[in-house]
Amino acid sequence: MITINHKxxxxxxxxxxxxxxxxxxxxxxxxxxTYHAFWLEAQHGGGSEGDKSHAxxxxxxxxxxxxxxxxxxxxxxxxxxxxxxxWVMYSRNIADFWDLQLGLRHDSQPESTSYAxxxxxxxxxxxxxxxxxxxxxxxxxxxxxxxxKNHLLFTQRFGFEPYYQLDxxxxxxxxxxxGRGLSDGELGVKLFYEINRKLVPYVDFKYERKFGxxxxxxxxxxxxxxxxxxxxxxxxxx
Amino acid sequence: xxxxTKIFTGLLALVSVIPALAATTEQTLVIDRxxxxxxxxxxxxxxxxxGIPGPVLEFTxxxxxxxxxxxxxxxxxxxxxxxxxxxxDMDGVPGIGGFEAIPPGEHFTYRFDLRQNGTYWYHAHSGxxxxxxxxxxxxxxxxxxxxxxxxxDYVVLLSDFREETGQQIISNIKKSPHYYNYAQRxxxxxxxxxxxxxxxxxxxxxxxxxxxxxxxxxxxxVRYDAFLINGKTNQQxxxxxxxxxxxxxxxxxxxxxxxxxxxxxxxxxxxVVQADGQYIEPVEVDEFRFAVAETYDVIVTPEANQxxxxxxxxxxxxxxxxxTLAPQQGMKGPVPEKRHRSLLTMADMGHDMDHNGEAxxxxxxxxxxxxxxxxxxxxxxxxxxxxxxxxxxxxxALQYSDxxxxxxxxxxxxxxREIEVVLGGNMERFIWTINGRKFSDPEFxxxxxxxxxxxxxSFKNNTMMAxxxxxxxxxxxxxxxxxxxxxxxxxxxxxxxxxxxxxxxTADEPGExxxxxxxxxxxxxxxxxxxxxxxxxxxxxQMPTVSDIDNGGHHDHH
Numbered sequence: 001m002i003t004i005n006h007k008x009x010x011x012x013x014x015x016x017x018x019x020x021x022x023x024x025x026x027x028x029x030x031x032x033x034t035y036h037a038f039w040l041e042a043q044h045g046g047g048s049e050g051d052k053s054h055a056x057x058x059x060x061x062x063x064x065x066x067x068x069x070x071x072x073x074x075x076x077x078x079x080x081x082x083x084x085x086x087w088v089m090y091s092r093n094i095a096d097f098w099d100l101q102l103g104l105r106h107d108s109q110p111e112s113t114s115y116a117x118x119x120x121x122x123x124x125x126x127x128x129x130x131x132x133x134x135x136x137x138x139x140x141x142x143x144x145x146x147x148x149k150n151h152l153l154f155t156q157r158f159g160f161e162p163y164y165q166l167d168x169x170x171x172x173x174x175x176x177x178x179g180r181g182l183s184d185g186e187l188g189v190k191l192f193y194e195i196n197r198k199l200v201p202y203v204d205f206k207y208e209r210k211f212g213x214x215x216x217x218x219x220x221x222x223x224x225x226x227x228x229x230x231x232x233x234x235x236x237x238x
Numbered sequence: 239x240x241x242x243t244k245i246f247t248g249l250l251a252l253v254s255v256i257p258a259l260a261a262t263t264e265q266t267l268v269i270d271r272x273x274x275x276x277x278x279x280x281x282x283x284x285x286x287x288x289g290i291p292g293p294v295l296e297f298t299x300x301x302x303x304x305x306x307x308x309x310x311x312x313x314x315x316x317x318x319x320x321x322x323x324x325x326x327d328m329d330g331v332p333g334i335g336g337f338e339a340i341p342p343g344e345h346f347t348y349r350f351d352l353r354q355n356g357t358y359w360y361h362a363h364s365g366x367x368x369x370x371x372x373x374x375x376x377x378x379x380x381x382x383x384x385x386x387x388x389x390x391d392y393v394v395l396l397s398d399f400r401e402e403t404g405q406q407i408i409s410n411i412k413k414s415p416h417y418y419n420y421a422q423r424x425x426x427x428x429x430x431x432x433x434x435x436x437x438x439x440x441x442x443x444x445x446x447x448x449x450x451x452x453x454x455x456x457x458x459x460v461r462y463d464a465f466l467i468n469g470k471t472n473q474q475x476x477x478x479x480x481x482x483x484x485x486x487x488x489x490x491x492x493x494x495x496x497x498x499x500x501x502x503x504x505x506x507x508x509x510v511v512q513a514d515g516q517y518i519e520p521v522e523v524d525e526f527r528f529a530v531a532e533t534y535d536v537i538v539t540p541e542a543n544q545x546x547x548x549x550x551x552x553x554x555x556x557x558x559x560x561x562t563l564a565p566q567q568g569m570k571g572p573v574p575e576k577r578h579r580s581l582l583t584m585a586d587m588g589h590d591m592d593h594n595g596e597a598x599x600x601x602x603x604x605x606x607x608x609x610x611x612x613x614x615x616x617x618x619x620x621x622x623x624x625x626x627x628x629x630x631x632x633x634x635a636l637q638y639s640d641x642x643x644x645x646x647x648x649x650x651x652x653x654x655r656e657i658e659v660v661l662g663g664n665m666e667r668f669i670w671t672i673n674g675r676k677f678s679d680p681e682f683x684x685x686x687x688x689x690x691x692x693x694x695x696s697f698k699n700n701t702m703m704a705x706x707x708x709x710x711x712x713x714x715x716x717x718x719x720x721x722x723x724x725x726x727x728x729x730x731x732x733x734x735x736x737x738x739x740x741x742x743x744t745a746d747e748p749g750e751x752x753x754x755x756x757x758x759x760x761x762x763x764x765x766x767x768x769x770x771x772x773x774x775x776x777x778x779x780q781m782p783t784v785s786d787i788d789n790g791g792h793h794d795h796h
Contacts, residue, residue: 031670126449159425
């Protein structure tokens with residue numbers, strides 16, 4: 001699996017290089033230029049299990065068709081890094097509002113695991129920002145994540161962002177304390193105030209829980225299967 | 239030496255004498271980057287001869303213009319003479335028609351004959367330099383007294399100013415298309431609609447926009463720190479002096495990168511005498527919508543000994559460019575009340591009525607997924623929101639259909655063929671196209687025109703923004719319902735959102751010419767094409783037809 005991943009990685013970088021290889025002024029001035037956008041969120045709060053810190057980044061560099069897409073997240077609990085995901089993907093525009101994405105994800109926590117990623121990123125009707133990704137781990141396990149959010153305004157700067165995320169696995173993965181089916185879910189809302197487009201403080205109210213066999217595994221291990229977290233955060237755009 | 243050769247030699251001698259009779263007018267433009275303070279903060283901007291805008295260049299028809307351009311920037315630059323008929327290698331678009339960008343630290347001398355008179359302008363055609371100050375007015379006076387006489391003559395050049403650089407602006411829009419839109423719909427607006435028109439209607443509207451993933455508030459892509467008249471802010475108050483009863487000619491030039499305006503001078507009727515530098519039959523109006531890159535010359539005759547306010551209000555109602563006409567310096571008239579901002583409607587998405595304005599055209603509404611039946615309240619939503627300037631009752635706003643050429647059009651042939659020009663785009667990713675292509679696309683194809691042929695360009699705007707389409711090198715004639723000999727010449731044609739518009743063109747200027755949307759960041763995002771006028775042996779290169787282009791639905795227009 002790892003070897004395939006490496007080849008994929010090379011192919012993806014090559015196509016990016018080819019895409020931007022013939023850039024010149026004329027080309028750049030009229031639709032061929034390279035741009036980027038990176039969103040970084042950092043938040044700290046507390047839930048029924050004590051304090052929680054969370055950071056995530058999501059963004060791209062590239063042209064209108066071909067992009068290098070980087071994302072990831074870190075989650076800490078009582079000063080310990082509990083979850084860590086780092087993603088690197090090639091993202092290709094395939095329809096007005098949609099990109100197809102192909103790449104790698106590496107988790108160092110809770111367990112060192114690498115995944116091949118295939119998914120879509122885009123804007124669904126009613127302006128739902130949508131990410132849907134399928135993962136195949138280096139153990140051959142298959143899982144899937146769906147994430148959607150919306151951006152609504154009370155005033156031109158003050159508004160809220162409802163969101164949810166669902167994780168599914170296709171098989172029991174005892175190693176990762178995951179049971180087949182819907183495993184994890186979170187539902188939340190961020191109340192934000194845009195000081196400007198690049199600096200947005202927010203308060204995040206989030207409910208998260210485990211489902212089905214995954215919940216049972218947690219219960220048996222003496223862990224909670226659900227949690228409420230309230231956090232203060234800031235979102236930056238680069 | 240036979241008779242024919244003698245006549246030929248004689249003619250040759252005569253032709254070589256003519257240029258000697260014409261005067262040569264030399265000008266020098268120095269393009270530099272300098273600190274300027276317009277908004278209260280000092281920022282580096284591009285200046286032409288030390289100022290923003292650059293100097294007003296004045297010439298006389300029939301003369302030869304020799305313009306030395308010195309590039310003191312650290313990047314290549316260019317100057318395009320907007321609206322002038324000239325050889326393609328003097329047109330100033332790098333990479334098109336044989337012109338190459340002027341490298342940093344170097345000079346270039348433009349040399350061309352002035353074959354027309356009127357109000358024109360010049361600006362950079364490199365990157366986003368135009369946004370940063372690289373623009374100015376250019377006037378060509380008639381050789382003998384023209385049809386328009388005035389006691390006073392002023393340039394009124396409008397521009398939009400932001401402290402950020404042009405590159406920062408487009409980078410921000412590419413990160414987030416609504417980056418500069420601080421007039422978006424809110425949850426409160428939705429409940430207001432529910433109160434005013436009922437839940438069903440409010441939800442229908444919101445849901446249509448939601449399904450299309452678009453916003454009815456997209457009237458402008460960039461929000462500006464200031465709108466300027468002749469480089470002056472509203473506080474600095476550019477003032478044109480008059481004596482009561484004098485005829486004052488105002489040469490309005492919209493040199494803004496992205497901003498369109500509704501222009502009025504409360505208390506004064508404006509008589510429009512030129513559009514895009516070309517004489518028209520005088521038409522009296524109270525206001526006119528002013529697209530980017532257009533020019534209008536108007537005559538006003540202020541009778542009272544008072545100050546009059548020139549008010550150009552941005553169509554997204556984010557502000558005014560204000561100036562004054564007054565009997566003496568230091569006077570100021572009242573600032574007109576800010577007008578209500580219109581919202582875009584389904585009509586602006588092309589979900590509109592037939593062109594005859596009677597029957598609803600349901601069958602081919604490409605984006606109407608809901609399939610609902612039209613009720614009376616829907617009919618109001620079928621009026622274009624974009625076109626609604628909230629002009630007071632009884633006031634006359636200039637329409638393209640009012641424009642009638644002053645002199646008879648030379649070429650009144652019907653078009654031999656029609657070329658469709660599909661304006662497309664995707665606001666969400668800020669991609670803008672002509673005939674489905676960006677200029678940078680490897681598949682991009684220029685538009686071939688046979689030298690001397692008469693064609694119709696049929697614009698079809700599939701986007702929810704208006705696009706001021708500018709053809710270099712040649713004037714087009716608006717098919718505005720006037721008789722063939724009265725069709726007005728334009729260099730820039732504003733095509734309203736979701737609408738179609740057609741123009742005629744005589745391809746009588748050989749060479750390569752740029753053809754693009756004059757909204758600077760639309761052009762920068764790819765909304766540019768190229769027209770090639772040449773003698774073609776036999777087969778013309780094939781143009782992609784509209785059916786080849788993924789433009790969604792199809793309209794039943796003519």
